[in-house]
Structure formats: structure tokens, C-alpha cells
Amino acid sequence: MDVDLLFIPMNSVQWKECSSLGFIEPSLQEGFKSIRSIEAYTPTVVEEIINFKFVDQNDLLLILIDPIRIQIPIKNEFNDIKPNSEEGGFGNSKRYPVVHLQGKISIDAVIDRIPIQKDKDGLFHFHIETID
Secondary structure, X not given: OOOOOEEEEEOHHHHHHHHHHOEEOHHHHHOOOOOOOEEEEXXXXXXXXXXXXXXXXXXXXXXXXXXXXXXXXXXXXXXXXXXXXXOOOOOOOEEEEEEEEOOOEEHHHEEEEEEEEEOOOOOEOOOOOOOO
């Protein structure tokens, strides 16, 4: 994988549960037992996806993951993503590149967690700078 960082958005309740268990698993990220992989995003698309998918949230944590520390299969693909506030339906969705982490990942893969909040315009803004 050519990406230095992966980002997993979650709220503080989800993070507390993950940190107390010592791992992040798919059902904890989204709150659904049927989810089989953790959705992670690359630095190039994370801000756009968060502002689209998490439109119903006011504050989130960005969990920074070091891909080298992940000991499970990783699958890159394009997915149709819709805002969390939409229930069912085929309406408002966009296609984005998503990194699927196929199973649980240890908290040891977490480099940092960054709290982000919406600004006065109702959008999440953050700057990600990577150094090669």
C-alpha cells in the first residue's frame, strides 16, 4: 500500500469502547453487527467524505492509523457512500475510494486521534500534511 496514513472517523463513545477493548472492529465503527470491514480513508479524500457522510454529526474524532501496523487484509475499492442521516433509499450517494480493513485492528496501530468540529459554515475543516 502506498499510503502513509489511514483515517477512521468515529464519535467519542465509539472510541471509548474501542480503546477499552484494545481493538477497533467493524461493528464498533458503524454500530451495526452485519458490517464485515472497517472503512478507512486516505488523506486525499477524508475531508470530503467526512463532510458528505457525517453531515448529521457536530464533532468527530479522526483516528489516525499506521497501515504498516495493520495485521489484517486490506482491500481498496470504490464504494457508493451516502450520508448517515439518510435511512435506506437510493437517493443522495457519491462514489469514493475506500480502504476496507478486513477484521479487527489492534489499538497499537493507532498513531493519534484528532478531535474535529464543524465550523460556522457547518463543515469540518482540517489540514493534513504528509512528509515524504
